[in-house]
Amino acid sequence: MKIFTPIIAVLECITKYFKAFVFILIVIILLISINPPAQQPNLAKIQLKGMILDSSMLRAQIDELHQYPSLKGVLLVVNSPGGAVGASVEISxxxxxxxxxxxxxxxxxxxxASGAYYASIGASKIYANRGALIGSIGVIFSGANIKPLLDKIGYEPQTIAAGEYKEIGTYYRDWSAKERTFIQNLIKEEYNTFITDVANARKLDLANAQQFAEGKIFNATKAKELGLIDDILSRNQAIAQLKILSGVEKEEWLEKSSWQSYIDSALESSLSSVFSALFGVGLQ
Structure with a gap:
């Protein structure tokens, strides 16, 4: 079967030199990060997209901005349903x-929405276009009880735990009344932190939290009316406001190399699609 000889040769080459390929890739990434392009940008764009699982992607984007002292303003583009509590707070x-x-x-x-809104409240201004959805200020703890399924297949988990609440939220049995009460109190505490931070950042009356929170999702018009956003603007109009705030007349955007853009895109999409239905505590 000589027809497969070239393919086999390529596979053997990849197998033989795989570590070398990985090493070269790491070196290229390091060189890009250590030696940023010779630019003098005054504006930059960073993004928060997909499920929020951790803060590393956003942190990396901000760390890159510190390499350019010429920057005068930043546009944060958001399109996210929220995610993990801790990561959302960290990004905020x-x-x-x-x-x-x-x-x-x-x-x-x-x-x-939710954790993505939480992440945005520390910005100078928050804008949305006419079709955007904003809010869903709330906290959720979700899980599953697969005991009926386990009973059918004859599988019985065995666990040894120390601490009355150590098995709280496990998936293979019903939660006790005490466990449910404990979880509910925990979620209330997280929720109170959420609405308090929103009220402080947006200068809202915490006594009116039932109007702007409670997990409700709003269109842009209602969100503006409630004070969750500053105005309803297109992307170009938001950029115009950024230029005013930063004192920039002619924008010079920070440009990423095609390689950097590819890496950012790959990392951004790799986890969001896989973990879109995570169990656990989340701002969703």
């Missing part, structure tokens, strides 16, 4: 810290 703090140094304008043309 990162955005707030960045906004203390230079103007940060958030814009969404899709969804800015």
């Amino acid at each position: 703090d990162l955005i707030k810290e960045l906004a203390e140094k230079l103007p940060v304008v958030v814009h969404t043309e899709g969804v800015m």
Whole structure:
């Protein structure tokens, strides 16, 4: 079967030199990060998209901005349904810290819900286009009880645990009344932190939390009326506002190399689609 000889040769080459390929790839990425392109940008765009699982992607984008002291303002593009509590809070703090140094304008043309909204409240301004959905300010703890299924297949888990609540939220049995009460109190505490941070950041009356929170999702018009966003603007209009805030007349955007753009895109999409239905505590 000589017809397969070239294919076999290629596979053997990849197998033989796989470690070398990986090493070269790592070196290229390091060189790109260590030696940024010779630019003098005054504006930059960063993105928060998909499920929020951790803060590493957003942190990496912000860390890159620090390499360009010429920057005067940042546009944060958001399209996310939310995600993990801790990661959303961490990103919110990162955005707030960045906004203390230079103007940060958030814009969404899709969804800015729950943890994604939490992540955005530290920005200088929040804008959305006419078709965007905003809000869903709430906390959820979800799980599954697969005991009936396990009973059918004759599988019985065995667990040894120390601590009355150590098995809380497990999937192979019913939750006890005490466990449900404990989880409910925990979620209430997280929820109170969420609405308090939103009220403080957006200068809203916490006593009116039932109007702007409670897990409700709003269109842009209602979100503006409630004070969750500053205005209803297109992307170009949001950029115009960013230029005013940053004092930039002629924008010079930070440009990423095609390789960097490819890496960002690959990392951004690799986990979001897989873990879109995660169990556990989340701002969703």
